Amino acid sequence: MNVLIFTLVVFAGSLFAGFLGSLTGLGGGVVIVPLLTVALGVDIRYAIGASLVSVIATSSGAAAAYLKEGFTNMRVGIFLEVATTSGAILGASVATRLPGPAIEVVFGVVLLVSVYLTLSLRKLPAVGGEGLARRLRLNGSYPTPNGDVSYTPRRVPLGFGIMAGAGALSGLLGIGSGAVKVLALDQAMRLPFKVSTTTSNFMIGVTAAASAGIYLRRGFITPGLAMPVMLGVLAGSLIGARLLISARARLLRLVFAVAIFALGVEMIVAGLHL
Amino acid sequence: MIRRSDQGRWSDRAVEATMGTVLRYGVVLAAVLVAAGGVAYLFERWDHATHYSVFAGSPESLTTPAAILRGALALDPASLIALGLVVLVLTPVARVVFALLAFVEQRDRLYVIFSLIVLSVLFIGLTGHSL
Numbered sequence: 001m002n003v004l005i006f007t008l009v010v011f012a013g014s015l016f017a018g019f020l021g022s023l024t025g026l027g028g029g030v031v032i033v034p035l036l037t038v039a040l041g042v043d044i045r046y047a048i049g050a051s052l053v054s055v056i057a058t059s060s061g062a063a064a065a066y067l068k069e070g071f072t073n074m075r076v077g078i079f080l081e082v083a084t085t086s087g088a089i090l091g092a093s094v095a096t097r098l099p100g101p102a103i104e105v106v107f108g109v110v111l112l113v114s115v116y117l118t119l120s121l122r123k124l125p126a127v128g129g130e131g132l133a134r135r136l137r138l139n140g141s142y143p144t145p146n147g148d149v150s151y152t153p154r155r156v157p158l159g160f161g162i163m164a165g166a167g168a169l170s171g172l173l174g175i176g177s178g179a180v181k182v183l184a185l186d187q188a189m190r191l192p193f194k195v196s197t198t199t200s201n202f203m204i205g206v207t208a209a210a211s212a213g214i215y216l217r218r219g220f221i222t223p224g225l226a227m228p229v230m231l232g233v234l235a236g237s238l239i240g241a242r243l244l245i246s247a248r249a250r251l252l253r254l255v256f257a258v259a260i261f262a263l264g265v266e267m268i269v270a271g272l273h274l
Numbered sequence: 275m276i277r278r279s280d281q282g283r284w285s286d287r288a289v290e291a292t293m294g295t296v297l298r299y300g301v302v303l304a305a306v307l308v309a310a311g312g313v314a315y316l317f318e319r320w321d322h323a324t325h326y327s328v329f330a331g332s333p334e335s336l337t338t339p340a341a342i343l344r345g346a347l348a349l350d351p352a353s354l355i356a357l358g359l360v361v362l363v364l365t366p367v368a369r370v371v372f373a374l375l376a377f378v379e380q381r382d383r384l385y386v387i388f389s390l391i392v393l394s395v396l397f398i399g400l401t402g403h404s405l
Contacts, residue, residue, distance in 0.1 A: 004320035007312075035328075043329040053359050060365040064298040073375050078388045081370070085395040093404035098327060112321075136384070176315065205366035206392065210399035212363040217338070217402030219331025223355035224324075227312040230359065234305060 003224065009040070018236025023243065026118065027204070028233040029055050029175035030111060032261035034157035037104060038270055039121065042225065044100045044107070048174030049220030052208050054233035055176040059205030060232050062241060071198040075141045076153060076191070077206075080163045080184075084203055085210040087167025088192075095172045096218045103220040104271030107173050111264030116177040123187045129154040142195055151192055163203070171211035174220075176204040184234045211263060221248035289376040295373070297365055304362035307346075310337070318351055367396055369402030 001009070017031035029051040030270060036047040063072075095103060133139060133153045141150040153159070162184035166177045185196035215221050312395050335341045345353025374389035 001324055002320065003322050003324055004316060007316060042324075042326040045329045046326050053362065056362050056366060060297050060301045063369070064294050072279070074376070075385060078370070078377075078392060081392045084387055085392055085399070089395060089399050092399070092403060096404050133382070137281055137367070137382075154328045155330060166312060196371070196382075202366075202369065206396070209363050209366040210396050213400035213402045214404045216332075216360075216363075218335055218404075219333075221336075221356070221359060222326070222332050223311070223314060223325055223336060223352040224315055224319075225310050226359055227315065230308055230310070230362070231305065234301075253374045 002079075006040075007224070007228045010036070010225065013039075014054065014229045014232025015236040015239075017067040018054070018233035019240040020236075020246045021233070022058065022062070022237035022240030023252060023256075025178040026114065026256065026260070027055060028237060029173075030114060030260060031263070032233060033107060033174065033228060034111070034267055036225075036229075038266050042214070043181065044103050045095075045218075045220050046094070046095075046222050048103070048107075049222065050151075050174075050226040050229040051227045052212055053176035053221060053230050055170075055174070055208045056205050056212065057230050057234040058237045059114050059176065059201050059208065061238055066173060071142050071194045072202050073134070073138070073191070073195055073199050073270055075140070076185075076189075076195075077199050077202045079136060079138065081203055081206050083160050083164040084167030084259040085169070088171035088207045088210040089214070091168035091173075092214040093171075094168075095174075095211075095220075096214065101271040101273070102175070104267050108264045108267035108269075109230075109269060110169060110173060110175075111260050111267065114167040115261045115264070117179045117183055119257055123190065123199045124155065124267040127154075129156075132156040135268055140195065142192060149192070152193055155188045155190075159184045162188060163217050167207050168209075170204070170207045171214075174208075174211075174215070176208065178204065191273055208212060212225065260266025289372060293369055293372045296368055298360060300365035300368060304358045304365070307358030307361060308355050309358075311346075311351045311356075311358060314349075314351035362402070367393075367400070370396065378379060 013035045014032055021028035022030055033047045033051050034044040037044050128248040130152045133156050140151040141148040166180035169177045181200040183190045185200055275278040285376050335345055339360050370392050377385040377389055379389040
C-alpha cells in the first residue's frame with residue numbers, strides 16, 4: 001500500500017471510529033487501535049501513539065462545545081487528575097518496556113472487560129459515604145430548566161483508586177479509558193450523568209497529555225500515521241456528538257459491544273500468535 | 275474577558291466559558307497545522323511505501339518539542355504535523371492552568387495545591403521522563 005492509499009484508508013477508519021466512539025461514549029481509541037493493528041498490520045506502539053493523540057483531540061474538541069453549559073465539576077476533575085496523571089506516567093513507563101505482542105494481549109483483555117462494564121450497569125446505592133466529599137468541597141450544582149440542582153459525590157476514596165487504574169490503562173494503551181472512568185464517576189461516586197460525562201471528558205484529555213511526552217520521546221508518535229488518525233477521529237467525534245440521540249443509545253451500545261468484543265478476541269489471538 | 279461573579283471573584287462557570295474559547299482556538303490551530311503539514315507530506319511522499327509494521331521509532335528530529343519547532347520553521351512537512359500535535363497536547367494543560375488561576379483567585383488553597391500537583395506530574399510527563 002502506498003502512502004496516499006494508506007492515509008485515505010486510515011482517515012476513513014478513524015472517521016468511523018470517532019463517530020462510533022462519541023455516539024456510544026466509549027471513545028475512538030478502542031476502535032482505532034484494533035483497526036490499525038489487526039486490519040492494517042501496524043505495530044501496536046505506533047497505533048497507541050496515534051490513538052493517544054486522537055484521544056486528546058476528541059477531549060478538547062468536545063470540551064470546547066460542552067464547557068459553556070456549566071456541567072463540568074472542576075474540583076472533582078482536578079482532585080481525581082492527581083490519581084489519573086500519576087497512573088498515566090506509570091502506565092506509559094510500562095508501555096515503553098513491554099514487547100509489542102504483550103501490549104496487544106493486555107489491550108484485548110481490556111476491551112473484553114470494557115464490554116462487560118458497559119453492559120452491566122449496576123450502580124452502588126446513592127446513600128452514605130459523603131463525609132470526605134464534604135471536607136474536600138467536591139459537591140456542586142448544575143443548571144436545569146427548573147433552576148440549579150445540587151449534588152454531593154459519594155465514595156471518594158474508591159473513586160480515586162479506580163481513577164488511578166484508569167490513568168494507568170490510558171498511559172499503557174493510549175486510550176481514554178472512558179469505560180473505567182464512567183465506572184468511578186457514575187457507578188461508585190454517583191455523579192449526575194451530564195456532570196460525569198463532561199468531567200470525565202476533562203480528565204481524559206489531561207490524563208492523555210501526561211503520557212504524550214513519554215510517547216513522543218520514545219518515538220511512538222509518528223506524524224504520517226498520527227495525521228489521518230487525529231483528523232479523522234476529531235471530525236468523526238464532532239459529527240457523532242451532534243447526532244447523540246438517547247433513544248437508540250441502548251441498541252447502539254449493544255451492537256458496538258459485540259464489535260468491540262470481537263476485536264478484543266482478535267487482538268489476544270494476534271498477540272499470542274495463536 | 276472573564277466575567278466576575280457577585281463576590282468579585284471568578285465564578286467557576288465564567289472560567290469555563292473563557293476556557294472553552296481558548297480550547298477552540300487551540301484545537302483549530304492544531305488541526306490546521308496537522309492538515310497543512312499533511313497535505314505537504316502527501317504531496318511529497320504519496321507514492322512511497324509505508325513501513326509501520328516494524329517498530330523503529332520516530333527519527334530524533336521528531337521526538338523533542340525543540341527539534342520539532344526547528345523542523346517546522348524550515349517547513350518540513352512531518353515537523354509541521356508534529357508541531358500541530360504538540361499544540362494539541364498543550365490544550366488540556368491549558369485547562370489545568372486555567373483551573374489553577376481560578377482557584378488562586380478564589381483563594382482556595384487546597385485546590386491550588388491539587389492543581390500544582392497535577393501540573394508537576396504533567397511537566398514530568400511532558401519532558402518525556404518515564405519512570
